Amino acid sequence: MRSADRPLSPHLQIYRWQLTSVLSILHRATGLVLSAGTVLLVWWLVAAASGPDAYEAVQDFLGSWLGLVLLFGWTLSLFYHLCNGVRHLVWDTGHALDLESTYLGGWIVVGATAVLTLAAWIAGIARWVS
Amino acid sequence: MTASRMRSPLGRAIGLGSAKEGVEHWWAQRITAIALVPLSLWFIASIIALVGADLETVQNWVGLPLPAILLILLIFATFYHASLGLQVVIEDYIHTELAKLGLVIAVRLLSFGLAVAGIFAVLSIALGSTS
Numbered sequence: 001m002r003s004a005d006r007p008l009s010p011h012l013q014i015y016r017w018q019l020t021s022v023l024s025i026l027h028r029a030t031g032l033v034l035s036a037g038t039v040l041l042v043w044w045l046v047a048a049a050s051g052p053d054a055y056e057a058v059q060d061f062l063g064s065w066l067g068l069v070l071l072f073g074w075t076l077s078l079f080y081h082l083c084n085g086v087r088h089l090v091w092d093t094g095h096a097l098d099l100e101s102t103y104l105g106g107w108i109v110v111g112a113t114a115v116l117t118l119a120a121w122i123a124g125i126a127r128w129v130s
Numbered sequence: 131m132t133a134s135r136m137r138s139p140l141g142r143a144i145g146l147g148s149a150k151e152g153v154e155h156w157w158a159q160r161i162t163a164i165a166l167v168p169l170s171l172w173f174i175a176s177i178i179a180l181v182g183a184d185l186e187t188v189q190n191w192v193g194l195p196l197p198a199i200l201l202i203l204l205i206f207a208t209f210y211h212a213s214l215g216l217q218v219v220i221e222d223y224i225h226t227e228l229a230k231l232g233l234v235i236a237v238r239l240l241s242f243g244l245a246v247a248g249i250f251a252v253l254s255i256a257l258g259s260t261s
Contacts, residue, residue: 028219035212042244045201045251048188055185078170085163092160120174127181 019106027084030077037074072121079116083109155214162211169204189255198256202249209245213237 015021044062047054061067087105090096096105146152176197180188191197216237224230 031212031215032219035216038208038212038244041205041208042248042251045192045248045255048185048192049251049254052185055188075174078174082167082170086167089160089163120178124178124181127178 020102023084023106023109027081027088030081030084033073033077034081037070037077040070040074072117075120076113076117079120080109080113083112083116155217159211159214162207162214165203165207166211169200169207172200173204192252192255193258195256198252201252205245205248205252209241209248213241216241 040062044058047058062071087096087109090105096102176191180191183191192201217234220230220233220237224233
């Protein structure tokens with residue numbers, strides 16, 4: 001059979017969105033975000049090692065609206081990737097792979113991500129204003 | 131003749147298929163993931179505690195033995211984990227051999243370079259070559 005005639009699995013846009021598949025692609029997306037965010041981490045550390053001018057530049061950027069949005073996206077991505085990563089580690093042991101458990105675990109991940117992200121930012125802002 | 135007997139004795143002993151690798155990638159991804167759970171939680175808690183701190187305070191903190199050690203471990207595990215993850219993403223979506231290979235090499239080199247830069251920054255603060 002010519003390759004063009006082979007049956008294809010349905011294209012992505014035909015599937016109905018579901019929690020499991022959305023969380024799956026989000027794990028990959030947040031991994032990419034976190035990879036990009038590592039540049040920020042290294043910039044911050046190298047600036048701290050370089051001296052006051054370099055450090056002020058990175059602090060100014062992180063304190064700007066763009067910097068804060070990136071930091072928020074980074075913390076949200078980190079907590080999501082961490083929680084869902086633990087879910088993956090549980091799956092690696094062969095547990096919680098049935099449909100009911102994958103949905104339950106998925107919602108736990110969503111809840112834990114929201115709680116951890118909010119808690120981190122409330123703590124950070126409280127620290128900032130004090 | 132069964133399939134297993136079509137493999138050379140050496141091939142059977144090594145146990146690797148046409149991919150020429152075993153489960154190292156998978157294992158390294160999991161081990162770095164496990165390490166990153168406490169390390170990244172510790173890092174975020176530490177950063178929150180440092181909100182509003184001046185450079186001297188940050189340098190003093192980075193220079194303490196425990197934060198310095200944990201930061202280096204965090205950097206190492208982060209870039210190891212990221213390079214493995216990015217490699218899988220590239221292999222999944224890039225199907226031109228040259229582009230795939232080029233990107234995987236670029237990711238490896240960039241990860242290694244950034245990791246060394248981060249670790250060097252921590253060490254230079256901790257060992258006092260900056261004040």
